[in-house]
Amino acid sequence: MSATSAKAAPSVYILTMGCAKNEVDSASMARSLKAAGYRMADDAAEADAVIVNTCSFIQSATEESIEAIFEAASLPRMEEGSAALIVAGCMPARYGDDLSEELTEARAFVPCSREDDIVAVVEGLVGPAEPAGNVPPDVAESAHTFAYVKISDGCDRFCSYCTIPFIRGRYRSFPYEDIRAEVAREVAAGTREIVLIAQDTGRWGDDLEGGRDLAWLVDALAEEFPDTWLRVMYLQPEGVTDRLLSVMAARENVCSYLDIPLQHVDDGILRAMNRTGNAAEFRALIERIEAAVPGVTLRTTLIAGFPGETEEQFEELLDFVSEGLFHYIGVFPYSREEGTRAYKLPGQLDEEEKAERAQILRDAADAACAPRIAERIGGAARVLVEGAEEDGQRFGRAQCQAPDVDGVTYVSHGEPGDIVDTVIADTLLYEMEGE
Numbered sequence: 001m002s003a004t005s006a007k008a009a010p011s012v013y014i015l016t017m018g019c020a021k022n023e024v025d026s027a028s029m030a031r032s033l034k035a036a037g038y039r040m041a042d043d044a045a046e047a048d049a050v051i052v053n054t055c056s057f058i059q060s061a062t063e064e065s066i067e068a069i070f071e072a073a074s075l076p077r078m079e080e081g082s083a084a085l086i087v088a089g090c091m092p093a094r095y096g097d098d099l100s101e102e103l104t105e106a107r108a109f110v111p112c113s114r115e116d117d118i119v120a121v122v123e124g125l126v127g128p129a130e131p132a133g134n135v136p137p138d139v140a141e142s143a144h145t146f147a148y149v150k151i152s153d154g155c156d157r158f159c160s161y162c163t164i165p166f167i168r169g170r171y172r173s174f175p176y177e178d179i180r181a182e183v184a185r186e187v188a189a190g191t192r193e194i195v196l197i198a199q200d201t202g203r204w205g206d207d208l209e210g211g212r213d214l215a216w217l218v219d220a221l222a223e224e225f226p227d228t229w230l231r232v233m234y235l236q237p238e239g240v241t242d243r244l245l246s247v248m249a250a251r252e253n254v255c256s257y258l259d260i261p262l263q264h265v266d267d268g269i270l271r272a273m274n275r276t277g278n279a280a281e282f283r284a285l286i287e288r289i290e291a292a293v294p295g296v297t298l299r300t301t302l303i304a305g306f307p308g309e310t311e312e313q314f315e316e317l318l319d320f321v322s323e324g325l326f327h328y329i330g331v332f333p334y335s336r337e338e339g340t341r342a343y344k345l346p347g348q349l350d351e352e353e354k355a356e357r358a359q360i361l362r363d364a365a366d367a368a369c370a371p372r373i374a375e376r377i378g379g380a381a382r383v384l385v386e387g388a389e390e391d392g393q394r395f396g397r398a399q400c401q402a403p404d405v406d407g408v409t410y411v412s413h414g415e416p417g418d419i420v421d422t423v424i425a426d427t428l429l430y431e432m433e434g435e
């Protein structure tokens with residue numbers, strides 16, 4: 001009998017800051033690390049390496065990431081030097097070498113573009129692990145009710161307020177085969193809804209051979225995975241093609257849901273943002289969508305207090321919001337980011353004014369959206385059950401509710417992952433209650 005006892009593989013903890021796109025990147029790093037034999041720790045304090053996957057697209061996100069880095073750096077194992085801190089993602093991409101001078105607590109910096117090298121970085125800091133023979137590479141680790149799948153990275157639009165093109169680089173569509181494999185892995189693990197994300201989903205395929213576009217991609221996935229819901233987020237107005245609307249109208253498993261960031265509706269502000277469109281064009285777009293996809297749910301995001309935004313321009317935005325064209329509206333105060341063109345624009349508003357305008361818009365959005373949600377009372381809905389409250393009350397999401405942003409629907413029965421039929425009995429602002 002051998003007296004040798006197996007040494008446990010080094011463990012890694014990943015803390016994800018920011019948006020769903022970062023969650024996808026963290027999941028991908030975790031998969032690579034597990035395939036290389038590393039264990040994923042449940043507790044940062046126990047881990048041999050802690051990766052903070054940072055967000056820094058606006059100042060407040062950067063500050064939250066810095067706080068998380070300092071918190072990780074103060075863990076006992078970090079202080080005694082027996083664990084390594086790795087800063088990954090958007091912050092190293094945005095700040096480059098400046099960061100290593102500022103954050104001496106970190107042992108390595110891995111920008112988004114180098115996250116494929118994470119295994120080598122971890123190995124260099126905590127030593128090698130035995131490759132795991134028992135993790136099938138084509139099955140996701142654990143079932144969730146929904147999963148985000150990235151279809152591209154980067155952005156070429158250079159909206160004047162946005163740091164993303166500098167952080168994430170130029171637009172790159174991921175090949176269909178990779179997206180399909182990712183969806184198949186999730187579906188095999190029991191995931192019931194796939195949320196397709198990117199900085200700009202509507203451009204998918206532009207840079208690939210073969211003339212495929214987003215409509216083709218969604219149709220192909222919907223055909224191959226008929227029992228899985230598909231949802232498209234972050235679709236710029238130019239990406240709303242008639243072909244995509246037909247796929248959405250024809251396929252039951254493609255959510256009749258569009259998330260179209262408009263950011264503003266005034267011509268002058270949109271030009272200063274380096275974006276296109278105006279209120280009249282957006283109204284026409286919504287009319288076209290509603291004619292093609294009856295019952296469609298619409299979400300948008302808006303920025304309040306862009307440099308030079310006059311009272312009149314703000315009022316125009318407020319009036320547009322009050323028309324009740326959307327079911328869900330995300331409102332953000334303009335964030336002045338160094339390195340962007342808008343940073344240098346005249347007419348910067350003070351923080352208090354921006355926050356006040358954002359709050360006025362949010363209140364107007366709630367007042368305009370609540371009746372749109374209430375229109376669903378009496379209508380049938382299929383609900384993907386996601387969990388239960390402590391008292392046993394089940395909740396989930398209907399196709400008209402995107403994960404993380406649109407609230408939930410309460411239902412009487414079902415287990416996580418079940419899709420149950422209900423009739424909407426009541427609504428309370430964004431929450432819905434099934435019979």
Ligand code: SF4
Pocket residue numbers: 155156157158159162163164165199200236
């Ligand atoms: S489209 Fe989105 S990610 Fe691209 S530059 Fe504009 S705001 Fe940034």
